[in-house]
Amino acid sequence: MKMPATHKIALLFNANKIYDREVISGIASYLKSTRAAWDLFMEEDFRCRLNGIDTWVGDGIIADFDDPQICEALADIKIPVVAVGGSYEDVRKYPAGVPYVATDNEALIRMAFDHLIEGGLRNFALFSLPESGENRWAQERESAFCQLMQKDRLWAEIYRGHATAAPTWVDAEQNLIQWVQRLPKPIGIIAVTDARARQLLQACSIAGIPVPEQVAVLGIDNDPLTRVLTRIPLSSVIQGAVEIGRTAAQLLHQMLSGGRVRDSRVLVAPVGINVQASSSHQSLSHPSVMRGMHFIRQYACQGIKTEQVADYVGVSRSSLDAHFRRELGHSVHTEILKYKLKAATKILANENTQIADVAVSCGFTTVQYLNAVFRRELDCTPREYRDKASVSRESSQFGALAA
Template sequence: MPSTIRQPTPQKTHRIALLFNANKVYDREIITGIGDYLRSTRVAWDLFLEEDFRCRLAGIEHFDGDGIIADFDDPAVCEVLAECTLPLVAVGSSYEDPAQYPPNLPYIATDNAKLISLAFNHLLGAGLQHMACYSLPESPTNRWAQQRELAFERLAQAEGMEAEIYRGLATSAPDWNHATEQLAAWLESLPKPVGILAVTDARARHLLQACLIAGIPVPEEVAIIGIDNDPLTRTLTRIQLSSVIQGTEEMGRTAAHLLHKMLHGARFPGHRVLVPPVGINVLESTKYQPLASQYVKRARHFIRQYACQGIRTEQVADHVGVSRSSLEEYFRREMQCTVHQEILRYKLDAAKAMLVKGDASSAEVAVRCGFTSLQYMYAVFRRELGCTPREYQERARSAVAP
């Protein structure tokens, strides 16, 4: 008698609402983590997701589905879902006060204390003796920012430093100029050099703009680090911003795993998971190097912004306000290189980064990085790296391949 092959029992498809603002990088990465969990398991979920669910928050508690994963940093969400009877997993900030967490719900949190500790110790390790924090105005929707302030204060006090915190204004089009002027005045008042921890990448970018307007060299006098590692922020700044990479994708995977279990009867009342950061994307804004000469500080700041626009030594000297020979002497004394070599180093680093990214031809890379010709870029690569741009690209790609 022929054996019969048992067909797998089809899984029930669950209707799940993801209540996140898909316009924010933090929320998008949590959603990415949820998607990773779905792809790596046999879970069958029909997802309800809007770009910004808050526009249609009224009535969401009556969602005709099977479960919800929601951003609980917004008090309005907490209030609306307080009486929700569906399996619900909350995601948001960590808090020092346990009373700040929603009762009787599983809660997946970004570990604010570890985020701030990682950023603080990075600045401290760079040799900076003064620290400050650029936060957000106190608000029920910014509770996570105040938690980061508390973590910063504790670390600064442990190091015997003054915990300088500036909240500034909420950034909006009508107040932008006024907010930037106030921020620049605060930056001018700080002892230099100083490391500043911004509670988000958006605040870090605001800091950088204020420094550029005030003529404050970054990172020679102000080193800046943000939180979120937002790729959009990096495209909007001439000086690349260092940033702490949150464990947001892991938060999403963990939230999905808990909800999966809850859909099959498990319950996790009051269960909390604190997810640590992944690491730091270290870029130019925190590559602090102690320098004595103000001319070298200002020159490097100018080079960092405009090296890829084909600037020459004479233009750097004009910007700094000294003769070319004097500036060259300062550079030889402090940097052990010429101004031209410093310009070339930034151009070469930019070209290497573009080649690794791989979204432009070698000719485009040469133009966008300020080389006078493709042949000149090839000559620089051979002289400095012992390979052609294409060979460098192939080596870099093979180095990151599994």
């Protein structure tokens, strides 16, 4: 049996970012599903260094063309190159003569906007990044956002803020807080990255602005690291980065096999939205309920009681309970319990975590109490719930493979 030829391939990405890591995962997925034999070159610390890349002795390159330095470094290279990056409204901005696989920036923003519209919001804003050559994709998302707002004749605002840097952090945070405070409420804000969304949630927390009742927040990237750094679980658009990687690897494989794909341009749509608490807007009218819900979303899993919520809101427990019953149909205690139960079901459905650890992380005092709540509310134990979720997940995966 003749073995396939082995090719030396360089992956030029900053794999410290979730988007780049998922693109690389897509490349790996393609290699596992084919007979392509590639020896991959990447920097050991996953950063992208270009010194000497023009003299690198290899067979092909897949690179992040959102980085202008990479575009410049590879402009005259003679081996096959496949570019990965953001989409452009103006087709003249795409690199000439290089196959290009792009995340669809317009589709990302449209999906985020539709999600907020469905939540009943009518005011919108975008939290972007300062304009720079490295942030061209952010400017494309700004343009897509503006076009959607104009098309639907809606009020909207864009705020670029400051680049993240220690010397300017305090001023940047204060300016962001002031911007959010003067926006009309309720409002849905799309952040161009999860990192920007995290800063926005932090600003709302400091200013005491209820999320999502007054400000619904939606990021882009579905970065698991960012999610664990936010008190209120962050909703995020899931980019099709894995599919981008698979497509880029397929194009390079074709080129290495003699195929002509020089002018190929592929737009990859987002996968969907990981909907969490930050964008689950509710039309609440009483300010005490909004402030109470804001506090519960941040601290429910730390074992808070109704009295602590009432102290934060600044009213008596009985008054707050009465407001909650009128607005939501149940008590403050029930709302805390609902939030903790929802957090527990998410962990059990997606992680192989010890039941005792689930109880602790979701604010239940004992495993016995967690079991009692599950039996009362869901008619099963936490272990039974996890087993059912595992069977359902495996069935979905089998169905996808069969299709």
